Amino acid sequence: MTTLVKVTAPTLDGDATLLTPEALDFLGILQRRFDGRRRELLAAREDRQARFDAGVLPDFLPETIAIRTAAWKVAPTPRDLLDRRVEITGPPDRKMVINALNSGASCFMADFEDSTSPTWRNVIDGQLALRDAVNGTLAFTDPASGKHYALGPEPAVLMVRPRGWHLDEAHVQLGGRPVSASLFDFGLYAFHNVASLRRKGTGAYFYLPKLEHHEEARLWDEVMAAAEEALDLPIGSLKVTVLIETLPAAFQLHEILFALQRRVVGLNCGRWDYIFSTIKTLREHAGALLPDRGQVGMTAPFMDAYTRLVVQTCHRRGCHAMGGMAAQIPNRHDPEANAAALEKVRRDKEREVHNGHDGTWVAHPGLVGLAREVFDAHMPGPNQLHRRSTDAITAADLLRMPEGTRTLEGLRHSIQVGVRYLEAWLRGVGCVPLYGLMEDAATAEICRTQVWQWIHHQTALSDGSPVTVGSFRDWLAEELASMLAEPGARDPGRRFEEAADLFGELSTSATLEPFLTLPAYRRLLSTEVLPCP
Numbered sequence: 287m288t289t290l291v292k293v294t295a296p297t298l299d300g301d302a303t304l305l306t307p308e309a310l311d312f313l314g315i316l317q318r319r320f321d322g323r324r325r326e327l328l329a330a331r332e333d334r335q336a337r338f339d340a341g342v343l344p345d346f347l348p349e350t351i352a353i354r355t356a357a358w359k360v361a362p363t364p365r366d367l368l369d370r371r372v373e374i375t376g377p378p379d380r381k382m383v384i385n386a387l388n389s390g391a392s393c394f395m396a397d398f399e400d401s402t403s404p405t406w407r408n409v410i411d412g413q414l415a416l417r418d419a420v421n422g423t424l425a426f427t428d429p430a431s432g433k434h435y436a437l438g439p440e441p442a443v444l445m446v447r448p449r450g451w452h453l454d455e456a457h458v459q460l461g462g463r464p465v466s467a468s469l470f471d472f473g474l475y476a477f478h479n480v481a482s483l484r485r486k487g488t489g490a491y492f493y494l495p496k497l498e499h500h501e502e503a504r505l506w507d508e509v510m511a512a513a514e515e516a517l518d519l520p521i522g523s524l525k526v527t528v529l530i531e532t533l534p535a536a537f538q539l540h541e542i543l544f545a546l547q548r549r550v551v552g553l554n555c556g557r558w559d560y561i562f563s564t565i566k567t568l569r570e571h572a573g574a575l576l577p578d579r580g581q582v583g584m585t586a587p588f589m590d591a592y593t594r595l596v597v598q599t600c601h602r603r604g605c606h607a608m609g610g611m612a613a614q615i616p617n618r619h620d621p622e623a624n625a626a627a628l629e630k631v632r633r634d635k636e637r638e639v640h641n642g643h644d645g646t647w648v649a650h651p652g653l654v655g656l657a658r659e660v661f662d663a664h665m666p667g668p669n670q671l672h673r674r675s676t677d678a679i680t681a682a683d684l685l686r687m688p689e690g691t692r693t694l695e696g697l698r699h700s701i702q703v704g705v706r707y708l709e710a711w712l713r714g715v716g717c718v719p720l721y722g723l724m725e726d727a728a729t730a731e732i733c734r735t736q737v738w739q740w741i742h743h744q745t746a747l748s749d750g751s752p753v754t755v756g757s758f759r760d761w762l763a764e765e766l767a768s769m770l771a772e773p774g775a776r777d778p779g780r781r782f783e784e785a786a787d788l789f790g791e792l793s794t795s796a797t798l799e800p801f802l803t804l805p806a807y808r809r810l811l812s813t814e815v816l817p818c819p
Contacts, residue, residue: 295457359604369668370645371661378412380426387441389651394442400727403716448472450496500541522548531556532563539599552606558728565735577690591683597642609638609646613723616652635660644669649724704733709785737793
């Protein structure tokens with residue numbers, strides 16, 4: 287069989303079982319049918335942002351009031367997703383997948399987006415690992431320690447987050463044009479695994495990232511319906527949870543659920559991306575300046591309102607409202623620091639369960655037990671869908687920014703986190719432990735957009751220092767020098783100078799780059815070392 291979809295990267299022997307002509311033909315069907323609409327919706331994002339930049343504020347859509355006020359429910363939730371009290375997330379590398387599936391969490395979300403640097407090998411090896419996990423054959427032996435890892439008898443339910451609509455997969459082309467990374471990640475996983483998953487009594491479950499409009503959700507529904515038809519599946523059998531991680535999406539919760547009503551099982555509060563999106567969306571609004579990242583927590587007015595609205599909307603429509611990420615990393619070497627970190631996690635999860643969330647996220651297996659303990663204590667049933675709220679949450683509530691200070695210490699910390707994360711990402715590592723937290727692309731996005739926001743609005747720090755392009759470049763140079771002075775920082779393969787250059791470029795550009803992963807991906811491709819065929 288000859289396929290029109292071309293893989294332009296060298297492949298290894300095992301890749302042929304994944305990149306079969308039949309699988310590539312399936313991807314070609316999705317790409318030909320839906321990529322044009324994807325590009326239209328991305329252009330519509332730019333048009334909306336232009337209106338926000340001109341002074342318009344996000345608001346509930348008047349043209350969809352009938353959807354918000356009508357009585358309707360989403361389709362029933364599959365049995366193995368009724369109890370999702372603790373979910374763990376991470377990149378789809380073999381060791382992580384095994385540890386996450388064995389962690390005691392209810393679900394594991396394998397993340398091709400924010401915690402994966404999309405090198406060709408990361409993407410393909412991730413798909414191979416997930417296929418082995420579905421088949422129950424996944425194993426890994428650490429070459430450094432010799433330790434062997436294998437799946438346990440009761441693994442978590444597997445969910446997959448493909449990359450967002452804005453990203454391409456440059457190594458796979460149709461008609462000389464890169465295919466959508468969303469369609470590639472989704473299509474390859476669904477094609478190879480849905481039959482095996484259904485035989486095991488489960489299904490192909492997905493997390494959908496970065497949606498900014500209900501029409502983008504509708505496109506996903508159309509893609510999945512086409513996939514179900516091509517794979518001879520019942521319509522609605524592919525199930526999704528939508529990450530509410532953009533400010534515009536918070537004003538369209540009912541509409542997003544309605545667009546996906548035959549397959550949606552929940553909404554998730556993607557807190558870090560939501561902060562990033564708030565900065566990006568309101569970038570020209572001087573009244574929307576945020577304080578230091580460390581001062582913007584879930585009790586900030588706009589964050590509290592958004593999470594309460596998610597819970598209220600989900601329970602009204604009959605699906606799960608999932609809480610946000612606990613990014614803390616347990617510290618076995620510092621009991622005092624460890625106790626403080628765990629106490630932060632406990633308070634965060636108690637707030638979520640009392641607010642009515644049906645489950646929560648953690649980034650580290652060491653936090654699964656604590657999160658489960660909190661939800662077990664306060665949520666005796668499998669979920670809290672019976673809890674209803676009639677609180678009136680207004681557009682003003684969703685736009686009420688917190689008080690706080692903007693400090694040089696906070697700015698320097700943003701530089702450190704942003705540069706260190708980008709340095710790892712350019713080396714192919716998308717999930718990075720920094721300063722006691724597991725950082726991913728979302729937190730790096732907060733760092734660089736916040737610096738951009740302060741420079742753009744000529745912000746004065748709490749000590750009176752102006753944040754200018756010149757002062758920022760001085761501080762960036764000082765922080766880079768401190769990083770380069772660390773052991774191993776100048777070893778071959780390390781990319782601190784390039785990361786600092788990219789962070790500086792993103793922070794001082796005349797217009798705000800919508801996603802750091804777009805220019806970072808171009809740099810990744812320019813230096814990516816691919817295996818010989």
